[in-house]
Amino acid sequence: MEHRLLRSTRRRITAVAAALTLAVGSAAVAAAPVQAASPNLIVNGGFEAGLADWFANDGNAADSAGLSTTTDAYSGTSAVLVTNRSTTGSGPMQNLSGKVQAGKTYLVTARVKYENPNSPSTKQFFVTMHYGGSTYTNLGTVTVPRGQWGLIQGTFTIPAGQNVSTARIFVETPWTSNPSSAPDTHLMDFKVDDVTLQEYVVSKTIEVVGKLPGEHNPLIGHKFGADGFGFVHDGRVYLYLTNDTQGYAPNPSTGVSPSINYGDINQITVISSADLVNWTDHGEIQVAGPNGVAPFTGNSWAPGMAKKVVNGQEKFFLYYANGGGSSNVITGDSPLGPWTSERTSALINGGTPGAEDVAWKFDPAPLVDDDGQEYLYFGGGPASTSLPPVERFNNPKNLRAIKLGDDMVSTEGSAVVVDAPVAFEAGHVFKREGKYYFSYSSHFGGNDFGGNQPRVPGYPGGGQIGYLISDDPMSWPKETYAGVLFPNQSQFFGTGTGGNNHQSVFEFEGKYYFTYHAPTLNKRINGNTTQGYRSPHLQELTFNPDGTIQQVVGTYAGVDQVRDFDPYRVFEAETLGWSKGIATAKVDGASAEFGTTAPNLVVRDVDDGDWTALSSVDFGADGAGRVTAKVRALAAGGSIEVRLDDVAGPLVGTIPVDTPAGDWAEVTADLRGASGVHDVYFTYRGPAGEDLFEIDSWAFVPPLDLSVTADTRCAGGKVMVTVRATNNEAVHVSASVESAYGTRPFGSVPPGKEKFRSFPTAAAGVPAGEVTVRATARVDGEPVSASFKASYAARSCG
Ligand SMILES: [Ca+2]
Ligand SMILES: [Ca+2]
Ligand SMILES: [Ca+2]
Numbered sequence: 001m002e003h004r005l006l007r008s009t010r011r012r013i014t015a016v017a018a019a020l021t022l023a024v025g026s027a028a029v030a031a032a033p034v035q036a037a038s039p040n041l042i043v044n045g046g047f048e049a050g051l052a053d054w055f056a057n058d059g060n061a062a063d064s065a066g067l068s069t070t071t072d073a074y075s076g077t078s079a080v081l082v083t084n085r086s087t088t089g090s091g092p093m094q095n096l097s098g099k100v101q102a103g104k105t106y107l108v109t110a111r112v113k114y115e116n117p118n119s120p121s122t123k124q125f126f127v128t129m130h131y132g133g134s135t136y137t138n139l140g141t142v143t144v145p146r147g148q149w150g151l152i153q154g155t156f157t158i159p160a161g162q163n164v165s166t167a168r169i170f171v172e173t174p175w176t177s178n179p180s181s182a183p184d185t186h187l188m189d190f191k192v193d194d195v196t197l198q199e200y201v202v203s204k205t206i207e208v209v210g211k212l213p214g215e216h217n218p219l220i221g222h223k224f225g226a227d228g229f230g231f232v233h234d235g236r237v238y239l240y241l242t243n244d245t246q247g248y249a250p251n252p253s254t255g256v257s258p259s260i261n262y263g264d265i266n267q268i269t270v271i272s273s274a275d276l277v278n279w280t281d282h283g284e285i286q287v288a289g290p291n292g293v294a295p296f297t298g299n300s301w302a303p304g305m306a307k308k309v310v311n312g313q314e315k316f317f318l319y320y321a322n323g324g325g326s327s328n329v330i331t332g333d334s335p336l337g338p339w340t341s342e343r344t345s346a347l348i349n350g351g352t353p354g355a356e357d358v359a360w361k362f363d364p365a366p367l368v369d370d371d372g373q374e375y376l377y378f379g380g381g382p383a384s385t386s387l388p389p390v391e392r393f394n395n396p397k398n399l400r401a402i403k404l405g406d407d408m409v410s411t412e413g414s415a416v417v418v419d420a421p422v423a424f425e426a427g428h429v430f431k432r433e434g435k436y437y438f439s440y441s442s443h444f445g446g447n448d449f450g451g452n453q454p455r456v457p458g459y460p461g462g463g464q465i466g467y468l469i470s471d472d473p474m475s476w477p478k479e480t481y482a483g484v485l486f487p488n489q490s491q492f493f494g495t496g497t498g499g500n501n502h503q504s505v506f507e508f509e510g511k512y513y514f515t516y517h518a519p520t521l522n523k524r525i526n527g528n529t530t531q532g533y534r535s536p537h538l539q540e541l542t543f544n545p546d547g548t549i550q551q552v553v554g555t556y557a558g559v560d561q562v563r564d565f566d567p568y569r570v571f572e573a574e575t576l577g578w579s580k581g582i583a584t585a586k587v588d589g590a591s592a593e594f595g596t597t598a599p600n601l602v603v604r605d606v607d608d609g610d611w612t613a614l615s616s617v618d619f620g621a622d623g624a625g626r627v628t629a630k631v632r633a634l635a636a637g638g639s640i641e642v643r644l645d646d647v648a649g650p651l652v653g654t655i656p657v658d659t660p661a662g663d664w665a666e667v668t669a670d671l672r673g674a675s676g677v678h679d680v681y682f683t684y685r686g687p688a689g690e691d692l693f694e695i696d697s698w699a700f701v702p703p704l705d706l707s708v709t710a711d712t713r714c715a716g717g718k719v720m721v722t723v724r725a726t727n728n729e730a731v732h733v734s735a736s737v738e739s740a741y742g743t744r745p746f747g748s749v750p751p752g753k754e755k756f757r758s759f760p761t762a763a764a765g766v767p768a769g770e771v772t773v774r775a776t777a778r779v780d781g782e783p784v785s786a787s788f789k790a791s792y793a794a795r796s797c798g
Contacts, residue, residue: 038198041099041106042169045195047078054080057093057170059130065090070191074111074149079193082171088179089128092192093170096129100164105157105200107253108139110171111193113149118184121145124174125190127152132166139169149193153253155200169197202249205583205605210521210535213578213613213646213679216277216558218520218535222579223281224248225269226534227426228515229365230506231305231335233316236272237508238335239515240303240318243267243284244533255525260532266292268303268320270336276508276538277561277615281574282336283586283599287320293330294341297322302426302502305335306366308374308408317408319376321362322346327378329364329409336598342409348378348402354415355400357384363502365428366404367436367473374404375473376411377418377438380425382448389450394459395419396449399427399440401474418476420468421459422449426502429473432512435547438476439467439485441501463488465503465516469547482548489518489537492554496523496530505541509562512541514552564618564677567700569593573629574601577615577679580647581607585694592630592697602632603695606684611647612695613681622786623675625703627653628668630696633661638686638693642671644678657686657693664696674700702786705729706749708773710739710790712766714797719761721792723771726754735775746773765796 043053047069056065066084073079080092100106112125124143130136140154152171158164171192179186210221225241232238247264250257266288271279286292287300297320304319316332318339326346330339348361355361360381367375383396391397400415418427424443429436442460443449458481460466465486468476490498497518504515517534538559542550565577570592574584583605591600603612627642638657643649652674659665674680686692705728713720721741727733727749735746741759749755773788 038201041096041197041199042094042195046076047073047080047193048076050078051080054092054094056082057089057091057130057172059089059093059168059170060087063087063090067092072113072191074113074193076193079111079191081189081191083189085187085189086180088175088186089170089172090187091171091173091190093130093168094195096167096169096197097165100158100167100197102158102162102164103160105155106139106197107155107200108152108169108195108197109253110140110152110195111149112142112144112152112171112190113147114144114188114190115147116184116188117146119146119188120185123188125150125152126172126174127154127195128170128172129156130168130170131162131164135162155251155253171195200252202252203605204245204248204250205581206521206525207255207581208524209578209580210524211578212556215556216561217537217554217556218518219279219538219558220271220281220536220576221521222576222582222584223269224521224533225271225536226517227302227502228517228536229302229304229428229504230513230515232506232508233307233335236274236335237276237506237513238270238272238305239279239536240305241269241271241536242301242303242534243269245269246284248533250525257531257533262301263299263323266298266300268300268318271536272335275561275563275565275616276513276559278565278575278577280572280593281576281584281601282594283584283601285318285337285339287318287330287339288322293339294328294343296345297326297328299323302363304365304428304504306368306374306408307335308368308372310407315408317366319347319364319366321364324360324362324381325349326361327364331409333597336594338597342407347409347411348376352402352411352415353413354402355379357386358398358400358415360398360425363425363427365504366408367429367431369431369473372406374406374408375401375429376404377401377427377429379418379427380423383450387450390453392450393445393453394421394456395478396423396443399423401476403474416474416476418468419478420476421456421466421478421481423466425500426465428504430505430507431473432507432543433547434471436470436473437467437505437549438470438480439465439503439505441503442466458483460484461488463498463501465501467549484551485549486514486516486552486554489516489554493518493520493523495528499532499534512543513559514539514541516552516554518554520556561616564616565614567614567617567619567624567680567698568702570697570699572601573603573612573695573697575614576612578613579611581605581610582612587696600696606638606692606694608684608686608688608690608692611681611683613647613679615679616677617680618677619674619700620702620787621675622703623673624671624700625705625784625786626668626670626701627655628666628699628701629655630664631657631659631667632664632694632696633657633659634693635661635686635690638684640667640669640695641681641683641685642669642674643681643683644674645681646679647681647683649681671700702788703784704733704775704777704779704786706733706735706773706775706786706788708771708788708790710771710792712792712795714795715760717764717797719763719766719795719797721759721761721766721769721771723757723759723773723790724754725749725773725775725788727751729777729779731777731779733775733777735773737771737773739771740769764798766794768792768794
């Protein structure tokens with residue numbers, strides 16, 4: 001009797017937990033991710049081998065039942081029928097000794113059905129673990145209508161230290177002390193089929209196409225990222241993002257993750273692009289937490305970036321919110337690091353002069369002005385209760401501006417109020433034509449802002465981006481309010497995409513762009529019930545003649561690609577226009593494209609049918625001759641199809657991935673028909689269910705392999721442009737070079753040899769320029785031509 005009581009207590013608790021798991025997940029079973037499954041630990045779970053490996057539960061002397069096979073199966077041709085049950089625990093059982101481990105998490109499923117017309121119209125069933133002795137745990141449950149197959153489903157973690165040497169699972173009905181008093185209610189016959197027990201492995205890989213081919217928002221489809229801050233440096237746009245993917249943990253059965261928990265986030269994600277459509281994933285910076293660059297901070301939200309020459313050295317400063325309580329900054333040698341902390345305590349905190357009344361000392365956004373003066377904008381959260389309610393709502397005075405020291409890692413003087421109407425968070429400033437623009441996100445009302453107060457006409461509604469225009473970066477009275485820059489994203493992206501927002505503005509090659517976020521990838525994974533995982537978006541910003549901004553319309557189309565992609569170089573495989581089913585991971589070693597100190601990632605979780613694609617690649621009129629990839633094979637029989645314009649478009653080459661498993665190697669394929677401008681799809685092929693390979697980088701090469709370099713030198717006070725061409729082919733190549741200072745033949749260049757030409761310019765100084773080398777040869781009897789460009793820097797010989 002005693003052990004029965006123990007069992008009953010334990011059972012009730014775990015049954016509630018299992019029911020909650022089911023309630024969260026049951027709506028989205030259809031969205032279950034496709035991934036390499038962990039093996040089923042149950043032998044003969046479908047009873048297609050009869051009763052092999054099954055027996056009736058005999059854990060207690062009172063337990064007994066008859067097992068037989070039935071052709072009334074859920075799947076296949078056979079299931080088990082349980083009859084003559086003496087206890088509620090009497091059901092089919094299988095031994096798990098040696099198969100499960102303490103501390104690990106498992107997913108259990110089973111199909112059950114009962115038909116007794118004298119039984120209740122619905123009945124609850126359990127899959128239960130009997131570890132031994134009196135230790136029983138319910139693993140999963142379902143309440144099923146009479147006459148229908150129901151699905152028992154549950155996840156569970158075996159407690160650390162649990163002895164599993166005699167672990168067994170069985171299917172049963174809810175325990176009661178005297179079941180024989182109502183056998184139709186408690187001891188009915190039932191059928192079981194398709195019992196599975198798998199280790200529960202959480203994969204963050206996004207299996208849906210999150211960014212649709214042809215569309216440019218969200219910017220990436222393989223991970224999340226919020227609070228984007230756009231930063232332009234050396235011809236690229238870098239976007240710094242709150243790493244929303246950090247706590248993402250989709251249930252392997254349902255594909256649904258628990259809702260976002262900002263407290264999990266202590267990393268910042270970096271992506272960059274030279275064309276605003278193909279984005280390179282630079283991975284995550286471990287900013288905060290015990291192993292962070294600044295371990296005295298716990299979170300890293302809402303990044304902001306600035307650069308400045310300090311003591312003759314160009315440095316990069318990454319500001320971030322340490323939760324709601326403070327803000328901090330780390331210092332980089334480049335936009336991609338490496339990163340160090342110059343501080344040992346937060347930059348903005350309760351001791352910052354002028355910030356005493358700011359509830360949330362977060363969302364730091366830097367501005368380095370044309371005159372070199374540095375500013376930081378920050379703050380947000382509930383308005384001071386010392387303000388009258390109407391003012392708390394309309395002019396909460398919760399945002400601040402403060403000067404930064406010349407070192408960028410200290411503040412100067414006292415913070416001043418930015419009196420942004422209905423302000424909540426996300427202050428940001430940019431400068432255009434001598435005017436300063438402050439944008440911010442508005443609050444959603446409630447008691448923090450004085451309750452239900454009349455909104456001043458024209459002031460922002462809840463969760464909108466408003467903006468102010470000022471002549472002075474430290475003066476933001478409410479009269480500088482200029483309107484709503486962007487309504488809530490749910491107006492454009494619909495159900496499930498509401499919530500907060502956070503914006504930035506950057507100028508790139510003469511145009512202005514607006515960054516914002518929306519949980520559009522989350523919506524593509526889970527439908528209209530999203531869990532708050534946000535994705536970065538871009539739209540172009542258009543100004544009126546009076547300097548005000550036209551309200552931004554959010555679209556999946558996004559912004560135009562500003563230049564075609566240059567394939568004739570080594571570039572990272574983690575450069576993605578669009579993708580399906582892949583993930584990325586940081587690896588040791590340098591980036592082939594971004595240098596020895598930049599992080600390098602690889603494309604991983606490559607299954608048969610997964611793909612990555614690049615938008616608008618310019619192969620030139622001569623086309624590409626070959627493509628090489630740096631790959632690490634993980635299984636035999638993989639290959640990469642190179643296709644144009646569509647995942648099923650014209651095949652221009654197939655790269656066999658036939659190198660030894662586990663080693664990095666270069667693989668290559670000749671290409672036919674890859675000329676002009678096309679989207680390029682790399683479609684991954686190999687045995688189904690296998691993790692095929694990882695990819696580090698790509699390089700396309702022209703039909704002829706020449707190395708061409710251009711330079712300048714001084715001769716007699718005049719500039720000479722010099723051009724060097726090396727023939728890497730096994731045949732003679734005929735070549736000539738065109739420059740701004742004339743065209744000269746190289747003549748025939750023998751295999752492996754180098755030729756040199758110089759162009760007198762007759763000028764003491766020349767601007768930067770480019771030369772073109774045109775080459776022809778006969779390869780395998782076929783005439784082949786290719787052209788190569790090389791650039792040189794400006795030169796003065798005065
Ligand atoms: Ca079956
Ligand atoms: Ca995959
Ligand atoms: Ca790489």
